[in-house]
Amino acid sequence: xxxxxxxxxxxxxxxxxxxxxxxxxxxxxxxxxxxxxxxxxxxxxxxxxxxxxxxxxxxxxxxxxxxxxxxxxxxxxxxxxxxxxxxxxxxxxxxxxxxxxxxxxxxxxxxxxxxxxxxxxxxxxxxxxxxxxxxxxxxxxxxxxxxxxxxxxxxxxxxxxxxxxxxxxxxxxxxxxxxxxxxxxxxxxxxxxxxxxxxxxxxxxxxxxxxxxxxxxxxxxxxxxxxxxxxxxxxxxxxxxxxxxxxxxxxxxxxxxxxxxxxxxxxxxxxxxxxxxxxxxxxxxxxxxxxxxxxxxxxxxxxxxxxxxxxxxxxxxxxxxxxxxxxxxxxxxxxxxxxxxxxxxxxxxxxxxxxxxxxxxxxxxxxxxxxx
Amino acid sequence: xxxxxxxxxxxxxxxxxxxxxxxxxxxxxxxxxxxxxxxxxxxxxxxxxxxxxxxxxxxxxxxxxxxxxxxxxxxxxxxxxxxxxxxxxxxxxxxxxxxxxxxxxxxxxxxxxxxxxxxxxxxxxxxxxxxxxxxxxxxxxxxxxxxxxxxxxxxxxxxxxxxxxxxxxxxxxxxxxxxxxxxxxxxxxxxxxxxxxxxxxxxxxxxxxxxxxxxxxxxxxxxxxxxxxxxxxxxxxxxxxxxxxxxxxxxxxxxxxxxxxxxxxxxxxxxxxxxxxxxxxxxxxxxxxxxxxxxxxxxxxxxxxxxxxxxxxxxxxxxxxxxxxxxxxxxxxxxxxxxxxxxxxxxxxxxxxxxxxxxxxxxxxxxxxxxx
Numbered sequence: 001x002x003x004x005x006x007x008x009x010x011x012x013x014x015x016x017x018x019x020x021x022x023x024x025x026x027x028x029x030x031x032x033x034x035x036x037x038x039x040x041x042x043x044x045x046x047x048x049x050x051x052x053x054x055x056x057x058x059x060x061x062x063x064x065x066x067x068x069x070x071x072x073x074x075x076x077x078x079x080x081x082x083x084x085x086x087x088x089x090x091x092x093x094x095x096x097x098x099x100x101x102x103x104x105x106x107x108x109x110x111x112x113x114x115x116x117x118x119x120x121x122x123x124x125x126x127x128x129x130x131x132x133x134x135x136x137x138x139x140x141x142x143x144x145x146x147x148x149x150x151x152x153x154x155x156x157x158x159x160x161x162x163x164x165x166x167x168x169x170x171x172x173x174x175x176x177x178x179x180x181x182x183x184x185x186x187x188x189x190x191x192x193x194x195x196x197x198x199x200x201x202x203x204x205x206x207x208x209x210x211x212x213x214x215x216x217x218x219x220x221x222x223x224x225x226x227x228x229x230x231x232x233x234x235x236x237x238x239x240x241x242x243x244x245x246x247x248x249x250x251x252x253x254x255x256x257x258x259x260x261x262x263x264x265x266x267x268x269x270x271x272x273x274x275x276x277x278x279x280x281x282x283x284x285x286x287x288x289x290x291x292x293x294x295x296x297x298x299x300x301x302x303x304x305x306x307x308x309x310x311x312x313x314x315x316x317x318x319x320x321x322x323x324x325x326x327x328x329x330x331x332x333x334x335x336x337x338x339x340x341x342x343x344x345x346x347x348x349x350x351x352x353x354x355x356x357x358x359x360x361x362x363x364x365x366x367x368x369x370x371x372x
Numbered sequence: 373x374x375x376x377x378x379x380x381x382x383x384x385x386x387x388x389x390x391x392x393x394x395x396x397x398x399x400x401x402x403x404x405x406x407x408x409x410x411x412x413x414x415x416x417x418x419x420x421x422x423x424x425x426x427x428x429x430x431x432x433x434x435x436x437x438x439x440x441x442x443x444x445x446x447x448x449x450x451x452x453x454x455x456x457x458x459x460x461x462x463x464x465x466x467x468x469x470x471x472x473x474x475x476x477x478x479x480x481x482x483x484x485x486x487x488x489x490x491x492x493x494x495x496x497x498x499x500x501x502x503x504x505x506x507x508x509x510x511x512x513x514x515x516x517x518x519x520x521x522x523x524x525x526x527x528x529x530x531x532x533x534x535x536x537x538x539x540x541x542x543x544x545x546x547x548x549x550x551x552x553x554x555x556x557x558x559x560x561x562x563x564x565x566x567x568x569x570x571x572x573x574x575x576x577x578x579x580x581x582x583x584x585x586x587x588x589x590x591x592x593x594x595x596x597x598x599x600x601x602x603x604x605x606x607x608x609x610x611x612x613x614x615x616x617x618x619x620x621x622x623x624x625x626x627x628x629x630x631x632x633x634x635x636x637x638x639x640x641x642x643x644x645x646x647x648x649x650x651x652x653x654x655x656x657x658x659x660x661x662x663x664x665x666x667x668x669x670x671x672x673x674x675x676x677x678x679x680x681x682x683x684x685x686x687x688x689x690x691x692x693x694x695x696x697x698x699x700x701x702x703x704x705x706x707x708x709x710x711x712x713x714x715x716x717x718x719x720x721x722x723x724x725x726x727x728x729x730x731x732x733x734x735x736x737x738x739x740x741x742x743x744x
Contacts (some may be wrong), residue, residue: 014645018503018504018645118643118645118646118647118649119649120496120499120500120649123499124492124496127492127495127667128492130667130670131390131663131666131667131670132390132663154626254526254631254633255631256628256631256632256633256652258631259626259627259628259630259631260628261626261628271490271663273386273390273490273659273660273662273663274490274653274654274659274660274663274664275490275653275654275657275659275660276652276653276654277490277491277492277651277652277653277654278651278652278653279649279650279651279652280628280648280649280650280651280652281646281647281648281649281650282646282647282648282649285647287645287646287647288645288646288647290645291503291504291643291645291646292646294503295499295502295503298502298503
């Protein structure tokens with residue numbers, strides 16, 4: 001396999017390092033803006049050089065961002081090249097465009113590193129589907145949020161301190177919105193559900209609530225009631241009906257989710273016959289992420305193109321009712337309140353869709369579902 | 373694929389059920405002692421009928437036990453049939469005999485369900501090895517022991533009550549020795565290390581300590597010091613040197629291992645580039661186990677024969693030193709004691725091999741390593 005590598009940042013450099021010792025694949029050209037020299041690959045700023053190189057059969061996209069990643073990936077598919085990417089935003093955003101195009105052109109399109117970093121999550125969904133239906137996917141998919149919540153819970157930091165610490169360790173961006181507002185988890189949920197259920201989820205039907213409004217007082221309320229807060233995704237299918245949402249969620253202190261430390265991920269599926277399975281590992285970082293990019297290249301060499309066929313468009317129906325912790329409520333929340341926890345309330349069961357609609361109009365509030 | 377199914381107990385029946393709806397495989401003959409009738413498979417007591425049926429390409433062994441499972445599997449390999457089994461005792465015991473023979477005869481030999489039941493553990497090790505070296509494998513591999521230890525810890529039961537409850541739920545055998553003495557975990561560790569490291573571990577070099585001597589007082593000592601006890605396996609490779617042992621181990625109460633409930637498993641690997649990964653799921657039971665048997669059949673159809681080449685014979689060197697909780701010690705333990713916990717002591721670091729040799733001569737004692 002001859003690889004055209006787009007981007008030479010955290011992930012791109014890792015892919016170059018891991019492939020360097022392999023006989024079955026070789027990074028032939030690297031497209032990046034930095035002035036670097038590599039002993040065995042041509043470095044260029046010009047993507048056309050990759051596109052026009054007929055010896056390059058596979059493009060590894062490790063640039064991040066939507067543009068020009070989308071245009072580059074699309075032209076590469078048009079040119080008949082396989083695609084491997086770790087870019088969850090790209091794949092989730094252009095799923096309905098890129099996946100059918102890749103199928104039409106007969107090229108492989110894999111993105112295992114896009115969800116769970118070093119965890120073989122999407123590839124395991126691919127394996128699971130050979131034997132059974134998956135009824136649920138979800139879990140802790142964002143290491144930045146887990147790091148912040150874990151630091152607040154174990155070390156007693158407030159949100160701002162925990163965020164700054166995550167930033168100084170390189171776990172959070174200068175502008176942390178994609179992580180802390182749940183957008184990264186939202187992309188990963190959409191991808192996971194699409195693969196697990198063989199569908200294409202309508203993105204507008206999947207709400208996401210983040211953690212940026214959480215306070216040290218909230219954490220104290222959770223501890224006092226025996227809970228630990230995690231940002232989790234949740235998607236289900238049953239009899240042709242779907243749910244999908246991202247929200248802070250309270251787990252009993254002895255639960256597996258509650259024990260996930262620092263920047264780790266824990267992603268779970270419910271299989272029809274295999275039961276509940278969870279996968280724990282490094283959800284980000286140079287080598288874990290690059291590792292699954294290289295795994296995808298090996299899978300392509302072994303003849304695997306996609307995780308599942310491109311599926312029909314479906315919407316999530318989030319009418320399922322959950323109890324919520326809400327701080328910063330109004331009259332509607334007061335009407336639905338069942339308990340008081342410090343300066344917040346715990347509601348009676350409320351439809352997920354209703355609660356997220358309410359949050360949109362009350363963006364200063366903090367909500368967390370209580371895991372059943 | 374035409375399957376000859378040996379055994380129609382818990383696992384065999386599950387395999388029959390799951391394959392019934394598939395087009396790519398069919399149970400053609402079932403060998404069992406019960407008088408049953410099946411709509412689409414011939415039931416016989418005579419294994420020769422499977423052996424002599426040239427249309428049967430794959431034998432699924434779900435009888436359990438060493439004999440006649442060994443003789444049947446061996447003759448099936450000799451006759452050129454692929455083997456799928458969930459029998460960890462069989463594969464661990466006859467690894468050096470059956471694996472080279474299968475390779476020589478060019479048949480597939482898979483046993484994913486033998487470790488972790490419904491967890492795709494051995495198959496994930498197979499995938500991991502495509503890209504990186506594995507430096508550590510291990511974890512909670514026996515659901516019966518986890519159920520007993522969890523009931524003692526969460527419900528305050530004593531060992532006898534917890535065992536009886538496990539027996540009444542079908543999690544433990546009438547004679548529970550294989551589980552509670554660590555033999556089942558020992559088989560699973562040997563298999564896991566063989567696949568992960570590409571070796572064949574000398575079984576006599578791998579010691580196992582079990583949980584049958586644990587008391588409610590021990591559990592109270594662990595709680596008082598912030599620990600939870602689990603029966604775990606541990607195997608490592610580094611620079612051509614190996615460790616491998618099974619023993620009760622104390623984890624801090626917030627650790628992931630400590631949160632594993634009831635009869636679940638949690639199995640972990642350390643990868644050179646992917647980092648630490650853990651796999652959580654149902655380690656036993658009809659459908660989880662049968663699920664991975666069927667996965668192996670699908671893998672064989674996809675051209676996968678074994679997880680790794682049969683590797684060289686190696687011995688574990690368990691000179692690594694750990695601190696141990698010991699109740700029922702003697703002078704040697706007293707000489708090595710660092711702390712007192714109730715009626716027990718915690719030692720200074722002692723070589724694993726030395727502690728297990730001591731335990732052999734002091735079988736009424738209970739030991740548990742303290743996780744580093």
